[in-house]
Amino acid sequence: MAGERDLQQLLGGMRPVLNPGRYVYCTLPAKVPAGLRPVVMVAEAEGPTIVVAQEEADALGLRYEYVAGWITLQIHSALEAVGLTAAVATCLAEHGISCNVVAGFHHDHLFVAADDADRAVAALQELSAANRA
Template sequence: MSGETDLDRLLSGLDPELHEGVYVFATLPEDVPGLNPVMTFTEAEGRTVVLPAEEADRAGVPYVSPSAWITLRVHSSLEAVGMMAAIATALTEAGISCNAVSAYHHDHLFVPWPRARDAVDVLHALGRR
């Protein structure tokens, strides 16, 4: 097992990093040359990609959900219990929607672009509890 599993340590070590730029969600039937998504997930209905809005605009790819990308720099275990629930609860209480993606080393949150700073503030407050 790799990464932290202790909920208190996870929450106190969230260390959110707000990436520059706007990121969007799109679905593609196949790869599009010139796109460099930060996330790709294949579903029965098509390939979902998250990519910078500027790339989608250049390629003429329709998209939804202009978002801010926040990386939680704590190295969480994929077997950790409760961290995403605590984050979702805190963001819900602030009225902020969130699409979460767990990768091997870190968790990533995509929140509505206009609420990016609010979300980071919520995450910092959660870490101080």
């Protein structure tokens, strides 16, 4: 199934959902420890960066500085869609909320400071409502 490309349709139908839990960004010197279940992994020259549930990081004694809420935009966005990330980031910036975006094949995922997560969802719901036809 092809993802949505039309920006107004993407914004109007994004249906942001706050996933349960708190998530942290960790960097590792080498490979991901066995049994660790990252929700995101990025290979960087300095070592892998992972986003993982805070409880898992704490259980393994992993260091982190940023604790995030994880918001999933429920619309199936096309990877080549133009403007969704910019519109979402602009909306959140206008509310003083930082945002780290990860594109999956089916959905876009936003990591915002845990204390800002509910406000972020509310702001995105307003943006979505303003773009419904």
